Amino acid sequence: MWDRLYPYFLWIEQTRLGHAIRESKWTFALAEVFHLLGITLFLGTILVLALRLFDLVLREKGVAETARELMPWSMSGLFLTLVTGTLLFTSEAVKCWGNVAFHYKALFLLLALPFQFTALRSVTRADRQGLPPIVRKLTALVAVLLWFGVAVFGRAIFFF
Amino acid sequence: MFAVCGKVRFLNVIATRGPRSIFPVVSFAIPGPQVSIHAIFEYIDATRSSTALRESLYVFPIVEGLHVVSLAFSVGLVMWFDLRLAGWILKDQPVSAVFRPLRPFMLTGFAITLVTGSLLFWSLAMRCYGSPFFWAKALMLVLAGVNIAVYHLTIERRQAEWNAARIPPRQARIAGLVALTLWVGIIAAGRMMAYFL
Numbered sequence: 001m002w003d004r005l006y007p008y009f010l011w012i013e014q015t016r017l018g019h020a021i022r023e024s025k026w027t028f029a030l031a032e033v034f035h036l037l038g039i040t041l042f043l044g045t046i047l048v049l050a051l052r053l054f055d056l057v058l059r060e061k062g063v064a065e066t067a068r069e070l071m072p073w074s075m076s077g078l079f080l081t082l083v084t085g086t087l088l089f090t091s092e093a094v095k096c097w098g099n100v101a102f103h104y105k106a107l108f109l110l111l112a113l114p115f116q117f118t119a120l121r122s123v124t125r126a127d128r129q130g131l132p133p134i135v136r137k138l139t140a141l142v143a144v145l146l147w148f149g150v151a152v153f154g155r156a157i158f159f160f
Numbered sequence: 161m162f163a164v165c166g167k168v169r170f171l172n173v174i175a176t177r178g179p180r181s182i183f184p185v186v187s188f189a190i191p192g193p194q195v196s197i198h199a200i201f202e203y204i205d206a207t208r209s210s211t212a213l214r215e216s217l218y219v220f221p222i223v224e225g226l227h228v229v230s231l232a233f234s235v236g237l238v239m240w241f242d243l244r245l246a247g248w249i250l251k252d253q254p255v256s257a258v259f260r261p262l263r264p265f266m267l268t269g270f271a272i273t274l275v276t277g278s279l280l281f282w283s284l285a286m287r288c289y290g291s292p293f294f295w296a297k298a299l300m301l302v303l304a305g306v307n308i309a310v311y312h313l314t315i316e317r318r319q320a321e322w323n324a325a326r327i328p329p330r331q332a333r334i335a336g337l338v339a340l341t342l343w344v345g346i347i348a349a350g351r352m353m354a355y356f357l
Contacts, residue, residue, distance in 0.1 A: 025355065028355075029351075029352055029354075029355040029356070032351050032354075032355070033347075033348045033351045033352060036228070036231075036347055036348075036351045037344060037347055037348065039228075039231075039232070040231050040232060040235050040236050040239075040347060041236070041239070043231075043232030043236050044232055044235070044236025044237055044239055044240070045236075046232075047232055047233065047236055047237060047265070048237065048240055048262075051261070051262075051265065056261060057258075057261035057262055058250070058253060058257065058258070058261070059261075060253065060257060061250070061252070061253055069249055069250060070249075073249070148229060148232075151228070151229055151232070152225060152229060155224070155225045155228050155229070156221065156225065159221040
């Protein structure tokens with residue numbers, strides 16, 4: 001599958017945008033900085049949400065209410081991470097193409113994104129219906145594992 | 161080198177300008193043997209443990225990975241407390257209800273961040289010495305510590321009075337915003353160290 005994708009990765013890297021980011025040390029470094037800030041913000045909200053679903057924090061406040069209040073922060077973090085991540089990817093798409101860590105990161109990302117917007121979202125919204133705790137906890141755990149998987153393999157790209 | 165390091169008192173340490181450092185020359189007019197920060201960093205960099213860590217195939221990436229991932233537990237969690245102090249979120253919850261349950265997790269996170277960060281510094285001491293971003297990060301870490309100490313010693317003493325307030329008093333709000341700003345700066349400077357060493 002990856003062989004077939006090569007031309008697309010090559011094309012992405014050769015776009016003007018990719019070229020510009022690659023050639024500018026500052027742009028790349030700043031994109032990395034905002035990528036990391038976005039990750040911290042987003043993973044922080046995922047953690048708090050997971051701890052809430054485990055009934056470990058903010059017990060006085062409903063799950064749905066907590067999620068609603070965290071939503072703007074988590075979505076800003078995710079947006080910042082995705083935008084800067086796309087810029088970084090554009091500048092070194094071919095390197096990513098041949099990088100095992102990137103393959104795993106892509107896999108985890110492709111699982112985490114839909115999970116975030118289907119399972120996790122419906123569980124956090126189904127506050128009043130009283131889902132069994134095991135469902136809430138499992139959903140929280142899977143979301144945390146998926147997103148931390150993305151982060152860990154993202155960090156690992158550099159070392160492969 | 162080690163013998164000199166072991167003998168001197170802390171205040172006798174002087175900072176001298178290294179080959180690629182923006183760190184200014186600061187010296188203390190205290191009699192006794194003088195040791196420069198440059199020499200201390202050089203000593204750390206030359207230790208066997210530093211070299212071993214720097215050149216290790218697996219340990220260094222694992223330490224670095226842990227340093228980054230633990231950020232989500234340390235800064236990623238303390239930021240909710242800071243935002244609550246600033247009066248921006250969870251206003252219907254008492255400040256203590258936001259802080260207390262998060263504390264064990266964020267303290268674990270900070271412990272991991274601190275230990276892995278110290279190991280990274282130990283393995284790259286000389287590269288840190290030459291990096292303006294390292295010194296900026298070090299300065300901001302000190303300021304963050306001062307900010308926390310000031311908060312605990314002053315406004316937190318009267319927390320019972322404003323614990324449930326939707327908007328905490330100005331001094332608490334400032335402490336929260338200063339902490340948030342410093343964490344952003346610390347993360348940014350830390351990331352930049354990889355590019356401008």
